[in-house]
Amino acid sequence: MNKKYVISTLVAFVMALVMFVQPVQTLALDFLSIFRVNDVKTIRITLADIEEGMQTMSNMKEGLKGQELDHKQLVNIVSQQKPEKTTLNDARDFGAFRFQLPRELDSEQPTLFAVESASKTFTIDVDASNEFLTMINSQKLLSNQIRDVEFTQVSSATAFAKYDEVLFLATQKSFLNAPDAVKDELHDVMINLPIIPTNIRQQLAEIEQDSADIYLPVLVGFGREVDLGGKKGYIYTVSDFKALTETMSGAMPEIMPHNKSEAMPDMKEKFIVQHGEQQFDNASVLVWTENGLLYSLIADKADAELAKIARSVR
Numbered sequence: 001m002n003k004k005y006v007i008s009t010l011v012a013f014v015m016a017l018v019m020f021v022q023p024v025q026t027l028a029l030d031f032l033s034i035f036r037v038n039d040v041k042t043i044r045i046t047l048a049d050i051e052e053g054m055q056t057m058s059n060m061k062e063g064l065k066g067q068e069l070d071h072k073q074l075v076n077i078v079s080q081q082k083p084e085k086t087t088l089n090d091a092r093d094f095g096a097f098r099f100q101l102p103r104e105l106d107s108e109q110p111t112l113f114a115v116e117s118a119s120k121t122f123t124i125d126v127d128a129s130n131e132f133l134t135m136i137n138s139q140k141l142l143s144n145q146i147r148d149v150e151f152t153q154v155s156s157a158t159a160f161a162k163y164d165e166v167l168f169l170a171t172q173k174s175f176l177n178a179p180d181a182v183k184d185e186l187h188d189v190m191i192n193l194p195i196i197p198t199n200i201r202q203q204l205a206e207i208e209q210d211s212a213d214i215y216l217p218v219l220v221g222f223g224r225e226v227d228l229g230g231k232k233g234y235i236y237t238v239s240d241f242k243a244l245t246e247t248m249s250g251a252m253p254e255i256m257p258h259n260k261s262e263a264m265p266d267m268k269e270k271f272i273v274q275h276g277e278q279q280f281d282n283a284s285v286l287v288w289t290e291n292g293l294l295y296s297l298i299a300d301k302a303d304a305e306l307a308k309i310a311r312s313v314r
Helices: 003-016 047-063 126-135 180-191 198-205 238-248 266-275 303-311
Strands: 040-045 075-080 085-088 111-115 118-124 151-155 158-162 166-171 175-177 214-219 224-227 232-237 284-290 293-299
Touching: 040 198, 047 198, 180 198, 214 232, 224 303, 232 303, 284 303, 293 303
Parallel strands: 040 214
Antiparallel strands: 075 118, 085 111, 111 158, 118 151, 151 175, 158 166, 166 293, 224 232, 232 284, 284 293
């Protein structure tokens, strides 16, 4: 597997927990992102869920054989603010929230960067979207109340600290600004997409629209849970992601965009590429939340070492 793709997959997994993955291009809104951050909760994704999703996509792919696919734009961009990458001289220069560095790494001088918050305003093409939803056998379609309504996706600012052997980042959850009624409808349509496994759909349906909690997807059997002193963290390795991506390879039908270049924002991908992904070839990623922030450590280190570094962020 391409090294750049592996490390990009790792970081993309972290960012996907709190950001949209090209929602305005695919209608695949990350419905977790419309909730504000407070306490951590989890959504458990099992191998059976993955297999169910793969089978659904395989059946969909078979059913679309011989059909002429019209790749229509599902949204119209009204305005877009590009995220800017800035160099930080000190962690205190980051203004979005208090960026606390791991004390365990105080002996090192990290390279500090930030990707600023950005926004994107768009409207949904109801007719094209409903055509797409019908094609994938969705039982729920969008109503006319969504037509011409402007949605604003607000991405959170993210701070990075690159040490000799560790990449550390902190961010908050992105959110979607729109009238509650249309967000409710959009959320209902999204969680009822036929490609979403039953178990995951049931968990998503229990999340209240105005919940202040952040929900971390936990891949059961693909990682380890670690104690970070009063809170839990989740560790995944390159081999976990290789197994997952290789297992799912080729399952998506052509109408479901899955270009890996869409996996994470350009600015964050460029950061990894520019500053070297080679040292993370065999890396693990530790993800945890605290005080409304989501943290991640990426390094080729043992679980105990990663946990020790994480516990020192205070």
